[in-house]
Amino acid sequence: MGSAIAARLAEHGCKVLTSLDGRSATTRKRAAASGMVSAGDAEIANADIILSIVPPGEAVALAEHLATLINRSAKKPVIVDCNAVNVETIRTIADVVLSSGAHFVDAAIIGLPPKPGTTGPAFYVSGEAAADVTVLGELGLDLRRIDGPIGAASALKMSYAGINKGLTGLGAAMVLAAVSAGAADALRDELALSAPHIHARLGNALPDMLPKAYRWVAEMREIAGFLGDDHPAALIYEGFARLFEHIAADVEGAGTDAAQLVAFAESCKAKK
Structure with a gap:
């Protein structure tokens, strides 16, 4: 997401700085391809606007x-936190x-990374300083201001991700259980008949989730925190965190569950 957002901004004439200290050769190539310019800490601190787009577990650090x-700097930029974290965080x-x-702006990015020919994703902002980043709308981002305080944009992100990624987690859990019990084909066929929208969704969502599962672990826990310890549904999202943790480990290891999810998804695409 970060490199794609940078590319969109660079396409519209914005100079986009990034820190590449300690980053891999692959990351450096992706940054260069996105039009980003390697910069030191002092230069980044002197930017007009700083966008924080990192895995949620790294946002506070x-x-x-x-x-x-x-x-240490005389200049005081606007920092826009775009990460999937809960309101308390x-x-x-x-x-x-x-x-x-x-200055500080709370932001929520909803949608897929921007691609040429598209206007998305939606870039929601809230807080008193939200007016300070209206220039982002002129630089190619689909900027949408929420009339609310710091926390409003993050609450939207938590709610949306809780539904969107929660459905993917639910589908992954039930598909793996069906495979284990020998009912995967029957599940696929029944979904095609009685819930074609879910059938189609799983065909795309399951393989798309696999390389992202490791990042979704912290996000599910942020959603659980958004609900609060006393909310009974918080346990559901802790369960999803553990599920994605398991899937991420499987992707890096034997790949057994990942292969089953991909096979189910491919069979969904084949049986329309």
Whole structure:
């Protein structure tokens, strides 16, 4: 997502800086292909707008690092946190950022990474400083302002992801259980007859999820935190976190479950 957003901004004439210290050769090539320019910490701290787009488990640490840099800088940029974190986490991040004197915007990216010829994904922003990033709408992003405080955009992201990725997690769990019990073909055929929209969705969503499963672990736990410890459904998302943790380990290991999910998805595509 980060490199695709950078490419969209660069296409519209924006100079996009990024830190590549300690990054792999593959990451460096992807950054260059996206039009990003390698920069040191001081140069990044001197940017007008800083977009934080990282796995949710790294969002707080990045905010702390940025706040340290900005404390040493005379310029105070706008930091836009675009990560899939819950409302409590985004408020913690906001406190860290605001303590440095920087401005802060809560953002939620909903949709697939931008591609040539498309307008998406939707880029929702909230908080008092949201007006400070209207230029992003002029630089190719589908900017949508929510009339709400810091936390409103993150609440939208948590709610949407809880439904969207939760359905993928539910499908993956039940497909694997059906395969184990010898009912996968029957499940596929019944879905095709009585729930064709779910049948079609699983054909695409299951293989698409596999390389992302490791990132979804922390996101599911953020959703559980969004619901709160006392909410009975929080246990569902902790369960999804453990499921995606298992799938991520399988993808890196034997690949047995991953192969079963891909095979089911391919059979769905073949049987329309």
